[in-house]
Amino acid sequence: MSTAEETAGGEVEPWEEVTPDAARRLLVAAVEAFAERGYHATTTRDIAGRAGMSPAALYIHYKTKEELLHRISRIGHDKALDILRTAARREGTATERLADAVSSFVRWHAGRRTTARVVQYELEALGPDARAEILDLRRQVDAEVRGIIQEGVAAGEFDVIDVHGTTLAVLSLCIDVARWFNVNGPRTPEEVGALYADLVLRMVGAK
Amino acid sequence: MSTAEETAGGEVEPWEEVTPDAARRLLVAAVEAFAERGYHATTTRDIAGRAGMSPAALYIHYKTKEELLHRISRIGHDKALDILRTAARREGTATERLADAVSSFVRWHAGRRTTARVVQYELEALGPDARAEILDLRRQVDAEVRGIIQEGVAAGEFDVIDVHGTTLAVLSLCIDVARWFNVNGPRTPEEVGALYADLVLRMVGAK
């Protein structure tokens, strides 16, 4: 059902770093279930069933249901941060790099919507230690976007009064794509990415 | 704890239309609990406890836990729609009305964050009938914002290529405030509302 979505954009097949195979199948099943119904409404029996295994098999590969969420969240945040870093550190003007960052970040949130939903909206189900680890990654995400905007302002490319507030708004806009994007809707991830890159350049007053 | 937040902005005390008193206390307790932990992670014992009552008392005023969520969602959406309609139908240019709509809509999502969180993020916990009713209200919310933007384009005030896509982005931006806004953070709801009105006018290319 979501196989087509998960491989959209011609990206490398996700979760390939998760081994062995049974652990990956359980993790993919958990992503789908958490995205559909939320972490608390998902049962371990449901996850195991989607992976074609008995409920007890889950506990051979993961200590608890929360460890599954933690692993998903960690891998997802690493990927999101990687996307932004790649865009932020390429050659080009701040305008080009911001457009690139926004369009690729949005493409990921739309094209890999199930994963992004879990990553962005189930944070509060994590325990204190795991949550702190993920929040640190989020601060790095924030810093990447803020960096591009600051450089654009310094170079005279952008016209922004409140850099911190605008950064927050830009990230919020991109992240919320995971909430409303519909795989069967009229827009492709690429179209939304292009629209959002244009909107964000307007927000920062790019020339 | 959240009393100050709930009355922020000098608005009329919310939930006053819910009677009798015990039913209102239960509903307010449910809003706080759902916002903190999510619908599925909240127990009826927790809601009743916050309202200073026994678990059984809940079922004198509400048929099920879901009815509580439905009532909260309905009242919240009615309020959100009312805010947008008031801004959309006042006197003034499309630019003035869009700025007014965004700033008041954002003030509500920031100042009444607990309510807005439940209203905007717990929709999928509702059953099919209740969900359909709420989705209809959301379409009306969408139509109000789209109407202002269309009028602005027709009047030559705005420069927008994709009206539907931009409407979606504007609403998404405002709604997501409920996810990240922190009552103890550096910004007041008024400041966020003003910043966002400016950002949205830039997004639609207002002169």
Added chain:
DNA sequence: GGGCACACTAAGCGCTCGCTCAGCTTCGGC
């Protein structure tokens, strides 16, 4: 001041949850 409607509680029912454990199968090493 007796009776009754109403708001509420204490106790608990049936169920499903996350998780455990004893035992079965499979397979590589020798």
Added chain:
DNA sequence: GCCGAAGCTGAGCGAGCGCTTAGTGTGCCC
């Protein structure tokens, strides 16, 4: 061909869930 490790299952434990029911206290009407 035997053995132990690894992967997995069927059965089920203790806990906590949403919700019900029998009974209690309170205040209003006549």
